[in-house]
Amino acid sequence: MKRIFVDYKKCLACKACETACAVEHHPARSLPAALGDRKTQVNVRVLGIEHESFPLSCRHCDPADCLNACPSGAISRDAESGAILLDAAMCKACAMCAMVCPFDAISFKVTHRSCYNRDVAYKCDLCNERIKAGGKPACVEACHSGALVYADYEADRPGRASRSLRTYLLGAEGLPPRFELFRELRRKEFARRQGGA
C-alpha cells in the first residue's frame, strides 16, 4: 500500500498542492469555480513555520485513532488502497475523530458534501478513486519540487509508529544545491523580517 510522504525541505510553499486538491474535490472540477466558493474543500494545508513550510494532511494511520473513535459509522478504511475515508452523509460533525487525531488533520465546515446544511468533518481521502485507477493523488501530481512523494509504505517498519510524523518524512539523502540556495535565501529573509541578523 502506498502513502504520501513529505520531503519538507523541498517544499517551496507554492501551494500548488492546495490548489490541485481544491479543484479535485470541487464538484465542478475547475479552479475558477473553486475560487471564492465558501464550500470549497481543501484537504491539504501548507503550514508555514518560520522559514520552513510543511504540507499537512491525513496520514491514513493503521491503526487509525479516528476510525476507532467515530461513533456514527462515517469513517472507514478502503480495503484495497488502505485510505481512511469519511462519508459526509453519515458524519454528524461530533468531533470524536478530531479529538484524537495526532496530526490535526481533520477540520469542520459546510462543504459540497454536506447533506444537512451544516458542517461536516473533512480530510484527505488520498484521492482514493484516482489511486485505485492507477494514478497519483492530485497534490502529489501537482507538486513541482518533489516535496510530496507517493510511495510504498512498509507498515511493519520496526521501531516506527504510524502515529509519528517521522514515519512520513523523507529527505535523508540530501538536497540538490539549488534547493539549499533557496532555503538559505528563505532563512535569511525570515530572519530579516524578524529584525534579526
Add this chain to the structure above:
Amino acid sequence: MKVVTVGTGMAAAEFVQRLRRDGFGGEVVMCSDEEFAPYSPCVIPFYLAGEPLDTVYWKGKDFYGRYGVQARLSDPVVEVDAERRLVRTAAGRSESYDRLFYAAGARSWYPRPEWLETRGVFGFKTLSDMVAIDRYIREHDVRRAVVFGGGFIGVDAALALWHRGLDITLVHRNTRVLSQMTDEEGGQFATRKLAQKTGIRFRLKTTVGEIAASDGQLKAVQFSDGSTVETSLLIVSIGVSPNSEPLRGDDKGVPGDPQMLAESGIYTAGDVAVTRHAITGATGIYATYPNAMQQARTAARHLLHGDGAFGGSINTNVLKKHIDFPIVSAGSFSGEAVTWQQGDIWRRVYLQDGMINGYIIIGDTRISGYIYQLYLSRKRVDRTIREILSSPRHDSYYRGMLGLAMPLAA
C-alpha cells in the same frame, strides 16, 4: 457454540461483527428491550434535529441479516441464570447460551418516575425516546421545551431541540453545565458561550420541583425557586444508571477483568461495564464509544482466540453537536493549572509531575488530538505546555517534528 448478547447497542454490535469477521460460524442471538437494529446513541439526537432516521444505524439497518443474527427484540432480559447458562426475558421466554456477552447499557434515572405517566414528559436516552419525542412535537405543535439536567445528555437534548427551532430552558442543579466534563471556570465559560450562541436560557443552581398537568397532559413546570414556566414538553436527563440488575442484582455496574470477563463464560462491555482507567487505574464506568468498542473487541478476541487484554478505559469526551462550538476534555482536573484563553477559545491543562493529568479545550478542536496523545504517552510537558497552548497557529506538533523551537509565549 452459541453466543447470546444481552443488548443490541454499540458494544454488542461491535462484538458480533468481530466474531463474524474472524470466522465465527456458530449461532448468535441478540436480545434487546427495543425494537431496532443496532443504532448509535451518539447520533440519535440528530434524528430529532431533523436528519434521516437511517443514519442512526451506524453499522447498517440490515445488521441482523447480514451477520446471521437471530434478534429477540422488544423483550428485556430480566434474569441471567449463570448456573444453567440461560437468560430469561420479561415475556417469560428463555434463551440458553454457551457464552454470554452482557452489554445491557444504561437507562435514564428519574427522580420522580411517576412524572413519565404524564403526556409530554420524556427521557432522552434511547431511539424509542427520540421517536416518541419527535411524534409528540409534531402532533402537539410544540414550540417550547424545558430540559431538566445539564450533563452531556441534557445539553445534547437542549441543542437538538434548539436546532429544531424550539425555545429552550435548561434547568441544572450545578453552577455550570457539563460539570463532569469541565472544571468550575471552564464550565462557566462553556455555559456562557453556549447561552450567547444559541439563546438557550440556562437556569443554574435550580431544579424542577413539580410538574402541573391537566387530564394527564403536561401544562407547566415549577422550578425549585418557586417560578413556573408553561410548557408542554419536559425532558428529564439528570442521570443514568447501568442495567446490571439481571446479572448482578444491583445497579452498580458489572466489573470486568482484563479479558472483559464478568464471570466464567460471561463477558461484559460498554455502558454497564466497570473497568480500570488506563492512566489513573481508578475503576469506574467510562461510558464512551471508543471504550465500548475496545472492550467489545477484547471480548471477541478472547472468546475466539483465548488471548488479548483490555488496555484500560480513557475518560476523554467531546461535545460538539448541532453547533460548531466543541468542548473537549479528559483526565482529572487537579494539579497545576496552565490556562490560555482568546476570544471563544479556552484551553486548560492540569499538570502533575510534569505530565498532563487532565485537560479541557473549549471552542476549537485544533491541538486537541496532540494534547490527547501527550496525555496518553505520559510525556513530560512542563517546559513546553504554555507555548503549546498559546501557539497562535496551533502548530506546536509540527514545530517539534521540524526541530524548530517554540516561540516564547506572549
